[in-house]
Amino acid sequence: MSMLEIFGTQLILSLVVFALIARWGLSPWLNRQDGYVALFWLAVPHAFRHLGLVFLVPGVVAPSLPGYFSGAAAYGDLAAGLLAIVSLVALKQRWALALPIVWALNIVGVVDLANALRQAEVIPHFQSAWYIPTFVVPALLVTHAMMLVRLVKMPLAARAAT
Template sequence: MSTESIFQTHLVLGYAAWLICFGAYILPGLTSMDRVRAHRAIATLHSFRFFGLVFLLPGVVGPNLPASFATFAAYGDLAAGLLAMLALIMIRIPQIFWLFVIAFNLVGMGDLILDYYHAIQAGLPARAGDLGAAYAIPIIYVPLLMITHVFAFYLLLGPQPKATQALTGETAAS
């Protein structure tokens, strides 16, 4: 089996495993929470994205990891992680909290999509060994990040719970 096939198989199975786990264990917990607590939980997970800087660390990644991928991935993750931390810090100021929730999700999801694009452009799937010890990041961590971004956008854009509508004076469309 080629390096590219192994990487792609790992990536698909990473998404499959996280979707099963998310549906069975994480989603029920998040849907039982109010929106603020659910977004706080998601932001807490994403606050660890500073770890993406490892793509720039010689000895952890191979010397031939394409800079076109590594640099963008590292700093995109850092930006998303810092925005998630700011959301967590601003929890007591709702308008600013929601601004940072939206920002970290837009930046974070955009980063992941562009990372996929840069990886394909750089031929990374065929050179996955260049990821070195960071190989686990796109296989294990990135699928969970993407899934939680999708769910965060669902929470942000989906219908508001009736209790929230009552508090904000909005009427539900029947």
């Protein structure tokens, strides 16, 4: 298998595993929770996205990793991570702006991941950061999907209260 085929296989299989875990394990529990509580727990993995700053660390990624990728990926992750932390506080404290903040987290986070995933030419330069896109990103994609479904389906009364 080529490097690109291995990467794609790992990404897809991780996505499948996280989707199954979400469907069979996480969703039934979240469905019994208040909407804000469910969104809180789905935002938790995103609060660690500051770890994406590793794309700027020499020696972790190849020196040949293009700057157009490393900067966008690192700072996109940082922005999403900061929004996730604010989302956690907003949801826990039930701020009036909690849902708009969670929407912002999802918009910034999904755009960041989509931008990174479309750049297959950078895959050979990941080195030890390989596990971020093949393990962490699938978990983030699944939780983004779960949050977006909940945000769209949230009762109008809950949305109007924000």
